[in-house]
Amino acid sequence: HWNFARTLANPPALARGQVRCQHEGREYKLFSRGRAEVSYVVGEFHWQVAVGESCQVEDYVCPPSMLSREVTASEASWSLGEYVDGSAIAAAFSVSEAPPKPIGVYANQPNPLAETLRRTCRLFWRMALAALLVQLAFAFLLASETVLKEQLVLSPLSEEASVSSREFVLKRRARTLLVRHQTDLSNNWLELSTALIEKNTGEAFVGEQEISHYQGVDEGESWSEGSPSDDVVFRAVPPGTYYLVVEYELGKDSSQAVVDKLEVERDPVAWSNFVLLLIFLAIFPLVARWRSAAFETRRWNESDVSEGG
Structure with missing residues (x-):
């Protein structure tokens, strides 16, 4: 490793025991x-x-610069x-042979991965902004639209165990149709089979799901397991007049009826793909940061000094 050094006429002020110093707006950190001791002299x-x-020597680094202090009596x-770079030294002295390859990482050797990290971070923020837009x-x-809101009562005593919703109209094809079940289920389970049926053609889309929600207090600590709400999504639903038929089986852990606040939303905005894209894009700056930190x-x-000097 090679350094080109010049004597400083305006050295930084440094107190005893200080491990950082400032010079020309840059902060240097004690490295060694x-x-x-002089054991042999050759040259000019x-x-x-x-x-x-x-003499006592100290080196403070802020790559690619290094401040060196030599103290005698x-x-x-x-x-x-x-x-x-060694090739610059060889060229300056007209040495035709290639200089020896550097070994290891030197105190003030520039981090070759730092610029890669900066470029990767800039690209990440640009792509993240584009994805957000x-x-x-x-x-x-492509604004979403709520086409149905209705409250259904799911009774544990019902023999048919089936309820139907009001009719609603899809004026145009729905890329996705989200059916949301928001129940007051507590300490019980519920199996649902939700059928989306077109009134005139009888075409049906069916989705099945299971909802369970348990909660309580154990040794003074509140706990909860599961969720009283769940969604089912139908895709590529053609225009028409529809209604829902909900077949259900209610668990025997509780004898209370369950109120299901049914909501149907056409083309809801999905953020999951956006989040997954951000996670994927974040891999690149994280890897670049890891490589730079490893250097x-x-x-x-x-x-030969600790973090605190």
């Missing part, structure tokens, strides 16, 4: 500290170097390093 320096000299000096367009342009984990595994 220790004592360095702009200060006098002697074997045996030692007589002075403290700062330098700012910028991470550069499409969903809202369906909600407003940062590899970086900080090389640090």
